[in-house]
Amino acid sequence: MLAKPITSGEKSKYLHVFGLLGDSMGHGHGYGKVIIFGEHFVVHGLPSIVCAIGMRTTATVSRIRRKNFSGFEVEDLRPETPGYKKEKEAQMYRSISLMCEYCGIDLTRTPIKITFAGDLVAASGIGASAAACTAFARAVNEEFNLGFNDEKINEVAYEGEKGYHGTPSGVDNTASTFGGCLVFLKGPPPKFERVKMPTKVEIVMGNTGLTANTQKVVEEVKALMKTQPEKTKKIFEEADGLIREGRICLESCDYRRAGELMNRNHELLQELGVSCKELDLLVNIARENGAWGAKLTGTGRGGYMVALTPGKECQEKVARAIENAGFTVLKTTIGV
């Protein structure tokens, strides 16, 4: 009987088992993201408009062959908002354990080293945890020849997000995995469509330098919905219409109206109690310096805000004003 030819993936698996191959490595990446409309509302079933940004986290996964070592070790080389990594360390470890379990990787038999790097700042509001989860899912898929497609990578990353958020909507890992600009609806099963933006448009993201606890802020919104059902119902009804109109504006390049809707989205989030004085300050600086609209993005209570700044000149002016106030910025584009 003829032996079945083995694939290069299988070959490396066998060579590893017999300890004959030098250390191989799985690689992966995940994009950062910016939510233009609908954070928090998305947790409760409303749509959200999210765009991947050009910055990403990378991960490499390699086997540890030290005697008596089991589990995993992490080297985290990502740039960060001071204190972010320390604050999120326990969540990251929980997240990695959840993903390994989901992928069926027995860390007592195959301990691993994970290195995170890339140009995405580890900070709140920019999808840092989702980017790390997606990058890890891709790297582990490569190292262990799991044969996952993007849908499965997204599922693994969603499992990992549970280590950070508890009950994530899935919007961040979906943007991190698939890239582009999406309208996302929480599952099960989660659904998303591409937002067809005909042109690129400049944005500025300003960093408050504060790290937020998503799980806690999401819980607080849930509590508010219980204690003030009438008030929150009105906020949610308005948000629903606003997010849907926001998509139409982005698809028709009506950035004036999109900016107005972002401003209103920020007010609705303030009413939910998820903004803070630093976010409000940066939003005001952006508006006073020519942004067409500005709002917090992501969890709130710190992290990033986003300003819509069509044209290089507008983008530069807003970015400089935020920097002059002592904060760091990212200048990027959304669309196409």
Ligand code: MEV
């Ligand atoms: C996402 O970046 C922020 C929240 O909407 C939580 C979630 O969607 O899981 C607040």
